Amino acid sequence: MGNSVLNIGISGINAAQAGLVTTGHNISNASTAGYSRQQIVQSTNQPVFSGAGYFGQGTNVQTIKRSYNSYLEQQVLTANSRYQEMNTYYEQVKQIDDLFGDPSAGLSPAIQDFFKGVQSVAANATSIPSRQSMLSQSEALVARFQTLNTRIDELRDLVGGEINGTVTEINSLAGQIGELNQRIIYASNIGAGQPPNDLLDERAQLVSQLNDQVRVTTMSNEDGSINVFVGNGQPLVVRSDVATLTAQPSRADLSRIVVAIQLPTGGGQELPDAAFSGGKLSGLLNFRSESLDSVQNGLGRLALGITQTFNAQHRLGQDLDGALGGDYFQPLAGRTIYPNSPSNTGTAQIDVPITNASDLTTSDYSLTYTAANTFQLVRRSDSQVWTASGATPAAALAAVLAAAPSQGFSMTLSGAPAVGDSFTIQPTRAAADQFAVAIKDPRLIAAAAPIRTLATNANTGSASITQGVVSDVTNLAPPPALTLPLTFTYNAGNLSGFPAGFPITVTQPNGTSTSYPAGGPIPYSDGAKIAFGGVSFTISGTPKNGDSFTMERNPGGVSDSRNAVLLGQLQQVKTLIGNSASYEAAYAQLVGEIGSRTREVQVTSESQKVVAERAKDAQQALVGVNLDEEAANLVRYQQAYQAAGKVMQVASTLFNEILAIGRG
Template sequence: MSASLYNIGLTGLNAAQAGLLTTSHNISNAGTTGYSRQSVVQSTNPALFTGAGFFGEGTKVDTVKRAYNGFLSNQVLAAETRFKEYDTYDVEIGQIDNMLADSTVGLTPALESFFGGVQEVAANPSSIPARQSMISTAQSLVARFQNLSERLTDVRAGLESQIKETVGAIGTYAKEIAEMNHKIAVAQQAGSAQPANDLLDTRDQLVKELNQLTRVSTATGSDGSLSVFIGTGQPLVVGTVATTLEAQPSSADPHRFNVNIVTNSGNAITIPESLLGGGRLGGLLAMRSGSLDTAQNQLGLVAVGLATAFNAQHVLGQDLNGNLGTDFFTPPAVAVARYASTSSASPDVQFADITKLTGDDYKLTFTDTTGGYALTRVSDGASVTAASVGLTITPPTTSMVGDSFVILPTRNAAANIGVSISDTRMLAAAAPVTSAATSTNLGTGSISAPVVSSTASLAAFGTAAAPLKLTYSGGNLSGFPAGQPVTYTPLGAAAVTLAAPVASIPYTSGMSIAVGGVSFSMTGAIKDNDTFTVGPNTKGVSDSRNAVLLGNLQTTKVMLAAGGQPSATLQSVYSQLVSAVGNKAREVSVNRDAQESLVDQATTAQQSVAGVNLDEEAANLIRYQQAYQAAGKVMSIASKLFDEVLALGR
């Protein structure tokens, strides 16, 4: 009996010691990140049957388990990966939000200053200082476009660097988790399938840190290994094998990194960005495609709109040398990048109608060998036509089926816009056509200053010495250019168009007339044989008609056609960009704060189960100490009883 009592005391002593060791381990790791509280699981030893019944044989330690709740841990992972995505997005978008909306470095003050210079020329067309000021403000505006574009390019370079670094870190974590799977398998096989708690905690912490880089899902195998998946189920770790993940330059843009799975044969399979949400990587990719691309495209859209609209009006004017105007701004070109091409032939893409440009990017794929192609919008994959998006596309004579190209109409426009004119005399402030009522006219009729919409047919208006002459007789006007159709609009009536040649048109006071790209109006009572001249402008030094029209572009709707008509000014397009970036920045910031609260709640719930409570552990120390002392007392009594038995035999 004393021997049995001794053994029972020994089992109690061992159990209490195991409890003390585990409690001490918990206390030592109270500040260890990712540590889960451990506890001893013990049970009674099988009882000994005797004629008097079953007598207990003490206790045994079954295992040491960790306080782990998979549901709560998964909640923490889900909350943290979303928080990290929003947090990354919030930091990155703040850079461009502050820049675009800044009252000193944004585009708005530069646009206002430039059009102020144009208005100054309109007020003083012969003033050389005013003309120089206009050129200087234009150069400042161009510099502002280029500075903003350069800053966005810097942000993009930073994003690409972070994407590459993050993908590299994901690959490192994958290898570490695969190695940890191997260590856990070896440890648990060596330990009679007992859980390797500390190794399991280490692996869970690696998964948690990986989850902050990209959203992951996990599955535990029958052998205890943990498989890790990213995206929509792409395997990253399976058992002890880690998938190779690399950030490689895009075939369409060498400066843009795609995330690729590299197979054993060395082939790279690109994972679509839409599948890589969550975590730092998700935030970087969302920022790049959702805000940075849009900001750079919209800024370029303003540059294209300004250069195209301003040039279109400037070439309709006349400079101080008496020549027609030339391009004032260097027009940006459409960027075309090869996506997947086996041929050297590329399509020629030009701007056609700036009112239809939206700032979107497009993918062109050849469908036959004679230049047939399909055009889709990159953002949503919708099929479009070149004309509907403001472009003209001229395919090569021969093409390869399947060859693809990415068309970036406005991506680089802000960086490439420039000022083409440096000579103040080349500013086309005047209109090339003038009109006048002959001084010998008997009537009170007058003719307005002509407005030029095209210079293609200016020769039809004669020369300075012999301008076009319109003559009134019997209620009709005659003398129109023989090869030009005429459109006239009586006051309050519908327009009437007559095909060339036009002999005469009926005159009514207040009517407007358009012929040969020139329009004007006529009013008043005209007498027979009264004449009016429309011809080249020989006194354009003090003429500011074209400068006035150039200045009007500041408030004229020239962009974003809606219902067939332009709906936005240059300034409003930029304002929409600032507003869109600002709203997105605010949205991301609000989501970040909300997600941070969810992380705190989920972590609190998880730590209430798995965390170490030092007060509780201190109480356990006392409990196990008392149990240890009590078991020692049992052994002491057993020893004394055994001594008494031996004494009886002496």
């Protein structure tokens, strides 16, 4: 009996000692990141049967249990991954918001100052200083465009560098997880299946750090290892086998850094941005695709719009030397086309001329030759797809462009495409960088109109003629198809004197239009606009028979600022975004979109931070070390140790008494 009691005491001391060691371990690691509280799991030893019943044989420590809940762990991973994504997005997009929203650094002041220069010329068309001031303000506007675009390019490079750094961190963490998997398998085997708790905590901490970089999912294996997956289920870690992520130029756009995965088996593939749904990496990719690209495209669209519309009006004017106006701003190509290299096997090349800046969007496009004589065009901003076929590849390209609502550009094909060939089209991306003033000589500013009209001094009626308006200089350019001067004579209710070869359109004040054969005559209508050959005028009042009116060239045009006035009016005319916005309104819309996106991401980031903190608190309530509780455990196990020792002391005394009786 004494021996049995002694063994029971020993088992109690061993259990109490295990409890003290475990409690001390908890206290020592109370501040260790990722540590989960541990506790001993005791059970009774197998009892011994006697005639009086079963006698207990003390206790044993079955295992050291790690406080862990997979559900709470998953909540923390999900919340942290989402927070890291949105916080990274916010940190990046805020830089654009600060830049474009700055009242002094943005485009609005530069646009306003530019049109002040235009208005100065309109007020004094002969003043060379006014003209020079207009050119200076134009150069300042160009510099502001290029400054903003350069900053966007810098951000794009920084994002590419961040993506590369994040991928490096992911690979490092994945490698450490693979090594820990191997150590955990080994420790579990030599420990007869007992869990290596500290190694499990270390691995869980690495998974948490990895999850902050890229959203991961895990799957446990029977041997204690885990498999880690990223993206749409691509395996990153399988037991001790580790795949490698790489940051590399996209095959569809060599200027763009994308993420690819190289598997341990040797295979690999480029992953789309949408494959990642959380963590810092996803935040960087989403910022670039949702905000950075659209902002730079929007800035390019504005540069294209100003260039196209301002040049169009400037070409309708006449400079100080009597020549028709040329392009005020350098004509922009704007578009960038990337063949999918090296996947394309055909010889096809695509050109994308800009046709109407008002119809341009801020989206990029993908063009794919999907089958024989079949093209597919995808607008990436909303994934709108248009597919069309034709008798030839060129006809198919024309058909797919016709199937899509006007996008502001056309497409031409050279060479022969192969099925599967694809192209990335960026219609506006490069325009802000290309934006430039074409005129250097202030005399070349076309402030005057190339024609003028007047009523003959001998007229006896009360009719008057407006200053002529030019809508197309094609027939005025050398050699002129429209020979001036022209004299229009009123007689018996009709106007005559119109040139042959130019049909006449008469538009009444109520908007009703009537077409007349070239050469006229036409019925006189008070206040109607008369247009032919790209010029127009209005005669109002009551003419008398024989009254005449003259249209002639305006070779001097020294004090004429009619075209400069029209150029100045472009500040308020809605010429962009489907003819719904002026220059400043288009920029304000761009700034508004950036601001709205920034605020949306900020609010989401802040709310997600609260969600992540609450998920962490819930997890720590289970796995965290409570020092007060551990102090109480120290006392409890100390008392258990002392009590078990007392049991051993009693057993020893009893055994000595029995020996003494035997000797007596």
